[in-house]
Amino acid sequence: MSIKKKIPLLFCLLVFLILLSNNTFHYVRSKSQLLNYNEKEIEMIIKEVSFQVEKTKEGSLYVEDILGRDLRIASLAIKQKLPPNYQDISNEQLTSLAKEVGVSHITLLAKTPDDIIGIKSSDPEEINMSTKDWGYWYDAYKQLFALTPVSVGKGLTLPYYWSGPIEIASSDPEHIDKWGYYFDGSTNYIINPYFRDNEVLEYEERFGPGKVIEGFIKERGVLELSVINPKNFGKKSEVVHLNGNSYIRISARPIWYGSYKYRNVKEDTKLVKNAIKTKELQSYKVCLNGKSIMKTFVPVFPKNDQAYVIGLVYNYGLIEQELRHELMAHVLLSIVIMIIVLIISFIFSRSITKPIGYIVDQVNDIAQGNYEKNIHLNRKDELGLLTENVNSLSKHLQSYVKDLHQSKELIEYQAYHDPLTGLLNRRYVLEKLTPFINRANETGNKISVLFIDLDRFKQVNDSFGHSKGDEILKTVANRIKDCLPEDDTIIITRQGGDEFIIFLVDIDISQTKNVAERIVNNLKKSYSLDGSEIYLGASCGVSMYPDQSKDIDTLVIYADLAMYAAKKMGGNKVVVYSEKINKSNIKRPRLEARLRKAIENEEIEVYYQPKINADSGTIFGAEALVRWNDEEFGFVSPDLFIPIAEDTGLIQPLWEIVMKTACQQISSWNLKRSQSLSISVNFSARQFQEPDSMVKRVKEILSESRLNPQNFEIEITESILLNNSTEIVHSLQTLQNMGIAISIDDFGTGYSSLSYLKDLPIDSLKIDKSFIQNIDMEYRNTEIPEAIINFARSLHLNVIAEGVEKDFQKEFLLSKNCVQMQGYLFSKPLNKDEFERYMGDIKA
Ligand code: C2E
Ligand code: MG
Ligand code: MG
Numbered sequence: 001m002s003i004k005k006k007i008p009l010l011f012c013l014l015v016f017l018i019l020l021s022n023n024t025f026h027y028v029r030s031k032s033q034l035l036n037y038n039e040k041e042i043e044m045i046i047k048e049v050s051f052q053v054e055k056t057k058e059g060s061l062y063v064e065d066i067l068g069r070d071l072r073i074a075s076l077a078i079k080q081k082l083p084p085n086y087q088d089i090s091n092e093q094l095t096s097l098a099k100e101v102g103v104s105h106i107t108l109l110a111k112t113p114d115d116i117i118g119i120k121s122s123d124p125e126e127i128n129m130s131t132k133d134w135g136y137w138y139d140a141y142k143q144l145f146a147l148t149p150v151s152v153g154k155g156l157t158l159p160y161y162w163s164g165p166i167e168i169a170s171s172d173p174e175h176i177d178k179w180g181y182y183f184d185g186s187t188n189y190i191i192n193p194y195f196r197d198n199e200v201l202e203y204e205e206r207f208g209p210g211k212v213i214e215g216f217i218k219e220r221g222v223l224e225l226s227v228i229n230p231k232n233f234g235k236k237s238e239v240v241h242l243n244g245n246s247y248i249r250i251s252a253r254p255i256w257y258g259s260y261k262y263r264n265v266k267e268d269t270k271l272v273k274n275a276i277k278t279k280e281l282q283s284y285k286v287c288l289n290g291k292s293i294m295k296t297f298v299p300v301f302p303k304n305d306q307a308y309v310i311g312l313v314y315n316y317g318l319i320e321q322e323l324r325h326e327l328m329a330h331v332l333l334s335i336v337i338m339i340i341v342l343i344i345s346f347i348f349s350r351s352i353t354k355p356i357g358y359i360v361d362q363v364n365d366i367a368q369g370n371y372e373k374n375i376h377l378n379r380k381d382e383l384g385l386l387t388e389n390v391n392s393l394s395k396h397l398q399s400y401v402k403d404l405h406q407s408k409e410l411i412e413y414q415a416y417h418d419p420l421t422g423l424l425n426r427r428y429v430l431e432k433l434t435p436f437i438n439r440a441n442e443t444g445n446k447i448s449v450l451f452i453d454l455d456r457f458k459q460v461n462d463s464f465g466h467s468k469g470d471e472i473l474k475t476v477a478n479r480i481k482d483c484l485p486e487d488d489t490i491i492i493t494r495q496g497g498d499e500f501i502i503f504l505v506d507i508d509i510s511q512t513k514n515v516a517e518r519i520v521n522n523l524k525k526s527y528s529l530d531g532s533e534i535y536l537g538a539s540c541g542v543s544m545y546p547d548q549s550k551d552i553d554t555l556v557i558y559a560d561l562a563m564y565a566a567k568k569m570g571g572n573k574v575v576v577y578s579e580k581i582n583k584s585n586i587k588r589p590r591l592e593a594r595l596r597k598a599i600e601n602e603e604i605e606v607y608y609q610p611k612i613n614a615d616s617g618t619i620f621g622a623e624a625l626v627r628w629n630d631e632e633f634g635f636v637s638p639d640l641f642i643p644i645a646e647d648t649g650l651i652q653p654l655w656e657i658v659m660k661t662a663c664q665q666i667s668s669w670n671l672k673r674s675q676s677l678s679i680s681v682n683f684s685a686r687q688f689q690e691p692d693s694m695v696k697r698v699k700e701i702l703s704e705s706r707l708n709p710q711n712f713e714i715e716i717t718e719s720i721l722l723n724n725s726t727e728i729v730h731s732l733q734t735l736q737n738m739g740i741a742i743s744i745d746d747f748g749t750g751y752s753s754l755s756y757l758k759d760l761p762i763d764s765l766k767i768d769k770s771f772i773q774n775i776d777m778e779y780r781n782t783e784i785p786e787a788i789i790n791f792a793r794s795l796h797l798n799v800i801a802e803g804v805e806k807d808f809q810k811e812f813l814l815s816k817n818c819v820q821m822q823g824y825l826f827s828k829p830l831n832k833d834e835f836e837r838y839m840g841d842i843k844a
Helices: 003-081 091-101 136-145 198-207 209-217 265-278 316-367 382-416 426-443 457-464 466-482 509-524 552-568 579-583 589-600 638-648 651-671 691-704 718-722 726-738 769-774 783-794 807-815 832-841
Strands: 105-112 115-121 156-158 161-163 177-182 190-196 222-228 240-242 245-247 255-258 282-288 291-300 308-315 447-455 491-496 499-505 527-529 532-534 537-545 574-576 604-613 618-630 634-636 678-682 712-717 741-747 764-767 798-801
Touching (some): 003 091, 003 156, 003 161, 003 198, 003 209, 003 222, 003 255, 003 291, 003 308, 003 316, 091 105, 091 115, 115 136, 136 161, 136 177, 136 190, 209 222, 209 255, 222 291, 265 291, 291 316, 308 316, 316 382, 382 426, 426 447, 426 499, 426 552, 447 509, 457 466, 466 499, 466 509, 466 527, 499 509, 509 537, 537 552, 552 574, 552 579, 552 634, 552 638, 589 618, 589 638, 589 651, 604 651, 604 678, 604 832, 618 638, 618 651, 618 832, 634 638, 651 678, 651 691, 651 832, 691 726, 712 718, 712 726, 718 726, 718 741, 726 741, 741 798, 764 769, 764 783, 769 783, 769 807, 783 798, 783 807
Parallel strands (some): 537 574, 618 678, 712 741, 741 764, 764 798
Antiparallel strands (some): 105 115, 156 161, 161 177, 222 308, 240 245, 282 291, 291 308, 447 499, 447 537, 491 499, 527 532
């Protein structure tokens, strides 16, 4: 995802999380706050209501007292107006009198022998009403008649007067009455005036908790308030029937004040009881009358009075609604914030990514190599700084790359040139020469190698110093160049010191000689050095490709040898390489020294050329071939260094190396193979100079390397046998007796008398590669190999062909039943790892 999208997304996610947690926190807090507030409100309401209830109670007692006294005054007024005998009084008279004195009704109570009854009344219900069963009321009447102060302990007792308490015998729902009773003995009846309903309830209506309750119900959220009588709540009301009216005692009403419309009697009864029992607020949430409500019951315990419970129904939906509203408001606000954040962060990210994108494009351009690029970004922030840095980086890079190019050119030049003379160096020669060699191979043209060495140059160096010597070398290089046409095909190189090598392409030997003579003559001329003239000579050796070798390193060595011969002949000469030179007594000091070093430093390697049974296609053995890759001379062919090794005695340590390495190697391979391989090692004549010690050493090496003698073969050349030494034959015999095979290498090139061979301890003949390579597609030149095969067979000797390069050569050999072969057709000599891979690829 691009940064441009990432930044706004990240911002939004962050803000979203913040808002989400904020909203959640807010919601939870609001809820608890609302509930808290609600609780507080309830507490306040409860306080107010309970206070009102208390007040009402006290107030109503007081009112009751006043009413009681009012009724007494009314009684006195009534007494004044009425005759002393009730017989003289009519009910109608009482009705009009009641109006006159301002009471609801007037009843006159008279004694009968066993009762006190309502004898006359403005209220027809009271007439003939018995009071015998009225408990302490009846007692009070009797005490009045007896003119003793009423002592029933309830109501209001004054002289000749008693007023009944309002709670008792108050009626609901029909009537609430307040009675007064007066008897001073001047009449034959108790004057009983009373107030009914409004007169009594007026006070309560005006000052009772009803008003307060009503007030609260109008308040937000409070749906209902009720003052509950815990004693009777949930029970059937006790209704008392008196005077034809049904009375419920105020104190016995289940709901004292307020209403109970949100009815859930069973649950509420339980909570009311619990509230009283635990003295703690009880509440619960419920859905009633289509509303989500919260009911709360708070117990109130007045000091000297009965406990009651205030029930409050709260519209819980309101809280929920409020919470919902609040949440909605927050969510809306959050959305707005999110949109704003999105827009701002998008603009912000664009303000960052746009210049970054621009910088990236430009840097890409610079990365492509467009270093002169200058980035313009008009900013004073980090990005501005970045562009400045990129610009200066690009500038540095530009000059760095320029330097690099120059250095590269210099390095390349130095890599391929001699710093002193500016001539090509050896490395480049090899590279440059390869296509010429390939061409020469195709065309059959020749390449000549000229090896030039200055005569007496050492003396110049010694007498004039190295810097003067260097000057001379530069002159020499120029003089050599002067003798050669300006031609791409001519390669001149300084080999080191005062040696120069020249490769001439497409040239024959006589042309080469002419060029060489020209150079030698030119170098012979005088050189001026510090005002004096000095004379140097030059010796030149020549070798030809491919006549003398196909290997360039070898050719160089040959040319070197020829140059050496020229020097030997007094210098200032051109000598062409020949076998004679190689084999002559010329010391090859450097090669020898290098070979000695290589042996000491264990730089000698052993390669293995597979020997194949061409009939079955299986590998049955290998020939160990020594390899020397010299730092100075490169790869040196065994054909070149084996004769040197033989001359110098180095052949002995060399042989030891090859023997040990090959035997150990083949032995370790055989451990992992089901079919053992045999290894053949080339023995040179030198090994047979002390045959006994050689045999001893062979035994030792075989046992050290745990190689079975059956798997070991010695390759010797006919020339060794030509010596005809009994000692040699004896040693061969010993070896053969041990199980070691003796093979005659390069068979056919020597001059051994064939008949002589049959008495020698020989196991195998190896047809020389020159005979095999002479066989052409038309199967010409097959006579010698065929004769050798037949001869071997006649002597019951094994026969193997080497140098098999072509399929038809193989086919010929197979047709003659010579199945053992060795040659590039199957494999070149391979190093250890290559040989292991080769074994893996071919059948065992
Ligand atoms: P050789 O013993 O006759 O070894 C065979 C030579 O023929 C090897 O050359 C091998 O690389 C080459 N050869 C094998 N197959 C082919 C092919 O198909 N075509 C051509 N053109 N050549 C092939 P290399 O290794 O250069 O050895 C040359 C000679 O040096 C050997 O001839 C052997 O006489 C001598 N030599 C090599 N290693 C040793 C050694 O350890 N001790 C001694 N004393 N002589 C050795
Ligand atoms: Mg050999
Ligand atoms: Mg050979």
